[in-house]
Amino acid sequence: MADLSVKVAGVSFNNPLIAAxxxxGFGREYGEFYPLSKLGGISCKGITLKRRDGNPPPRIAETPSGILNAVGLQNPGVDVFIQDDLPWLKQQGTVVIANIAGNTVEEYCMMAEKLSETDTDMIELNISCPNVKSGGVQFGTSCESVGNITKEVRAHCKKPLIVKLSPNVTDIASIAQAAEAEGADAVSMINTLTGMKIDINTRRPIIHNNTGGLSGAAVFPVAVRMVWQVSNAIKIPIIGMGGITTWEDAVEMLIAGATALQIGTVLFSDPYAPIKIAEGVNKFLDDNNISSVTELTGTVRPW
Amino acid sequence: MKYDIRKLRLISNEKIADGIYDMRLEYGDGEIPVACGQFAHVYVPGKSLRRPISVCDARGGELRLVYQVKGEGTKIMSQMKAEETVDVLAPLGNGFNIEKGRRYALIGGGIGVPPMLYTAAKCENPLVITGFRNESLVILQDDFVKAGAELLLCTDDGTAGKKGFVTDLIRENIGRVDEVCACGPTPMLKAIAQVCREFGKPCQISLEERMACGIGACLVCAVKVRKNGEEIMQHVCKNGPVFNAEEVVF
Structure with a gap:
């Protein structure tokens, strides 16, 4: 049995598998499949300062080896999260990451302040949501805006701060550097790639928002490439995600440069996927006489 | 643990009408813990999303799913063969609330008809109204008779049963029932809800929306409902698929 535990920004995870x-959601539904302590951590549904109802349906479309979604950050607001969901989550024996999104830099700061007074383990700055009209990805697509929001939130945030990066940019490595320079403790990547699917009979996009975020196995090679590029550019840890479906994908993402992983879309076909992936990674480590999963990180041998 | 994924043996998977298939799965011993109107989330090899299919029947140790081939996923389902195993997450959602001592009208339109079979089996002397576009799409008529239902049939073009819509038939018969349960296309449900409101009858409707997780975590299958005077987003998979028609904002 290899050691699957990892540390990101001083926070210890039992294993590198984090729900994306x-x-x-806030974990309650999947907690009806297995104890959430089997996961390294949970990155909660993106929360905003005030309740958001999200976009009109349809919010999802299936595409080759993936899905497009445009939920539009439906959530009950940060206060409800802190009062109703966080206390329960903290009893589940897993790392709790609060994912926050705002319309303005000030809103991000206000949420970071509120959450700093709770026992949330980490804060993930969502500056990469492609499905809302204001906020979201608008903060995440230039070095200047990423640096600025990271700096401002950092000043209001007492928790380890993860900046979640958008792949919808020209040079993700320089954006990661901007986050690192202004005090991010880690980056998580990649959020979804903006895409579109049109019904050829009605000529309408399937998704009411017209465009949505592409996730699932289809984006995995893009995610691996970006994690590798970013790992060459920054020193802070990377939480890798984007289409991880099998334990082999997980190992590949770690080798590309990730310290921990987030698992998302595969949950929809197999809710047990994170547990199966953890088991598979463990077996790979044992079979290769590797004592700790941390030994894989960034060991790619590029040509 | 509330949720259960089972690998069920496929007993048969037959075409019963134009583009409509009848999948029977062996559930095992004992009564299947499924309420009428709940759904099963079926894993489709090679696809990113499961396919939510309402339970047509759950009697006799068999989980029966009658579904329409609409896209790639249901096409793959239609090609599954007897003796294969099917990975099913079920039961999910909230079904129809059926009380003893009340007479129900159960209305199905098109592929909204199948969930009404198990619902009929749970009702005393239900009035079942089924509507289809044409004769080639008519399904489950014998099954409803066997379930003890009083059965009415209509088609849009009159090629089977009465020519017309289920809304016409419920309007003619609403005085004979205490409550209405319906499943079908949204315009049909909206029209039925209107008739029920007019006659002061309670109405439960089963909704459909593009879905992912099936358990209320991902929030994609949103439906707008009115609760305590406020419009909020709920979700077909967790809060539904059956909703009080009076609360749904069409």
Whole structure:
């Protein structure tokens, strides 16, 4: 039995498998499949300062080896999260990451302040949501805006701060550097790639928002490439995600440069996927006489 | 643990009408813990999403799913063969609330008809109203008779049963029932809800929306409902698929 535990920004995870924000709610539903302590952590559904109802349906479309979604950050608001969901989550024996999104930099700061007074383990700055009109990805697509929001939130945040990066950019490595330079403790990547699917008979996009975020196995090679590029550019840890479906994908993402992983879309076909992936990674480590999963991180041998 | 994924043996998977298939799965011993109107989330090899299919029947140790081939996922389902195993997450959602001592009208339109079979089996002397576009799509008529239902049939073009819509038939017969349960296309449900409101009859409707997790975590299958005077987003998979028609904002 290899050691699967990892540390990100001083926070210890039992294993590197974290449920990805937006796919796992606040954990209660998947907690009806297995004890959430089997997961390294949970990145909660993105929360905003005030309640949001999200976009009109349809909010999802299936695409080759993936899905497009445009939920639009439906959530009950940060106060309800702190009062109703966080106390329960903290009893589940797993790392709790609060994912926050705002319309303005000030809103991000206000949420970071509120959450800093709770026992949330980490805060993940969602500056990469492609499905809302204001906020979201608008903060995440230039070095200047990423640096600025990271700096401002950092000043209001007493928790380890993860900046979640958008792949919908020209040079993700320089954006990661901007986050690192202004005090991010880690980056998580990648959020979804903006996509579109049109019904050829009605000529309407399937998703009411017209465009949505692409996730699932289809984006995995893009995610691996970006994690590798970013790992060459920054020193802070990377939480890798984007289409991880099998334990082999997980190992590949770690080798590319990730310290921990988030698992999302595969949950929809197999709710047990994170547990199966953890078991598979463990077996790979044992079979290769590797004592700790941390030994895989960033060991790619590029040509 | 509330949720259960089972690998069920496929007993048969037959075409019963134009584009409509009848999948029977062996559930095992004992009564299947499924309420009428709940759904099963079926894993489709090679696809990113499961396919939510309402339970047509759950008597006799068999889980029966009658579904329409609409896209790639249901096409793959239609090609599954007897003796294969099917990975099913069920039961999910909230079904129809059936009380003793009340007479129900159960209305199905098109592929909204199948969930009404198990619902009929749970009702005393129900009035079942089924509507289809044409004769080639008519399904489950014998099954409803066997379940003890009083059965009415209509088609849009009159090629089977009465020519017309289920809304016409419920309007003619609403005085004979205490409550209405319906499943079918949204315009049909909206029209039925209107008739029920007019006659002061309670109405439960089963909704459909593009879905992912099936358990209320991912929030994609949103439906707008009115609760205590406020419009909020609920979800077909967790809060539904059956809703009080008076609360749904069409």
């Amino acid at each position: 924000s937006g796919t796992f």
